[in-house]
Amino acid sequence: MTHPSIPPALATALAYHDAWTSQDLDRAMTYIARDISCYAPGAQISGAGQYRDFLGGFMTQLTAVETVAAFGDDTTAVLFYYPHTANTSDAPTAECFTVADGKITRSVLVFDRPSFAPPQR
Amino acid sequence: MTHPSIPPALATALAYHDAWTSQDLDRAMTYIARDISCYAPGAQISGAGQYRDFLGGFMTQLTAVETVAAFGDDTTAVLFYYPHTANTSDAPTAECFTVADGKITRSVLVFDRPSFAPPQR
Numbered sequence: 001m002t003h004p005s006i007p008p009a010l011a012t013a014l015a016y017h018d019a020w021t022s023q024d025l026d027r028a029m030t031y032i033a034r035d036i037s038c039y040a041p042g043a044q045i046s047g048a049g050q051y052r053d054f055l056g057g058f059m060t061q062l063t064a065v066e067t068v069a070a071f072g073d074d075t076t077a078v079l080f081y082y083p084h085t086a087n088t089s090d091a092p093t094a095e096c097f098t099v100a101d102g103k104i105t106r107s108v109l110v111f112d113r114p115s116f117a118p119p120q121r
Numbered sequence: 122m123t124h125p126s127i128p129p130a131l132a133t134a135l136a137y138h139d140a141w142t143s144q145d146l147d148r149a150m151t152y153i154a155r156d157i158s159c160y161a162p163g164a165q166i167s168g169a170g171q172y173r174d175f176l177g178g179f180m181t182q183l184t185a186v187e188t189v190a191a192f193g194d195d196t197t198a199v200l201f202y203y204p205h206t207a208n209t210s211d212a213p214t215a216e217c218f219t220v221a222d223g224k225i226t227r228s229v230l231v232f233d234r235p236s237f238a239p240p241q242r
Contacts, residue, residue, distance in 0.1 A: 039213075041212075041233035041235070041236055042233075042235070042236075068217060068229075069197055069199050069217050071192030071193065071194075071199055072192065073192075076190055078190050078192055078199050078201055078215070080199055080215065080217045080229070080231075091162075092160075092215075092217070092229050092231045093231065094199070094201065094213075094215030094217070094231050096189060096190050096201045096213070096215070108189075108201070108213050110201075110213045110214065110215050110231050110232060110233060111231060111233065112162035112163075112231060112232065112233050112234055113233055113234070113235055114162070114163070114234055114235070115162055115163075
């Protein structure tokens with residue numbers, strides 16, 4: 001299912017996004033470089049092992065996803081989406097990926113932690 | 122300073138971004154639709170008047186900006202950048218703009234509020 005007009009970094013980011021939002025952690029990890037660096041709110045993740053733990057943890061909270069924007073070029077891609085969890089469905093998340101040879105080598109993730117927190121009792 | 126290869130929504134978003142990060146609130150507002158809807162962490166802004174207050178407030182905290190990604194098409198643009206403030210220079214912000222006729226009609230802004238908070242005393 002290749003599409004010649006999709007720039008390479010965007011194609012990788014979309015394939016990765018489809019995999020993890022379909023709860024397919026193994027397939028998602030095929031797009032992650034062994035030495036990935038990921039910067040998330042309050043967390044810095046180094047290497048595919050840590051990344052797998054981080055992504056696997058978030059995947060268990062995901063109930064659905066609404067992707068609203070996806071752009072990229074040869075080396076960089078940006079996704080904008082609303083992850084749906086038990087707590088929220090209207091808090092956006094953005095990711096900026098650096099891609100080389102079909103693998104994500106760097107990811108910067110941005111979301112507002114308070115918007116994803118469980119409701120106050 | 123037009124560039125024929127820049128898609129229209131991206132051109133508007135970049136012109137807006139350049140204006141507000143240059144502390145030119147009046148110029149920034151020329152790219153904002155009168156009936157703009159803006160969704161930010163913990164805030165929903167309706168209309169250019171509210172938006173001007175919101176943007177003007179944040180501009181006073183901005184000391185510099187590092188823009189790392191900018192993409193768009195005819196109607197949508199996404200920017201990814203690091204606003205520098207007195208408290209932080211390594212917390213990313215992403216914006217997803219909807220643009221019509223050279224004006225931003227909708228903006229979704231995402232940043233992690235705790236990352237921009239003053240340090241705990």
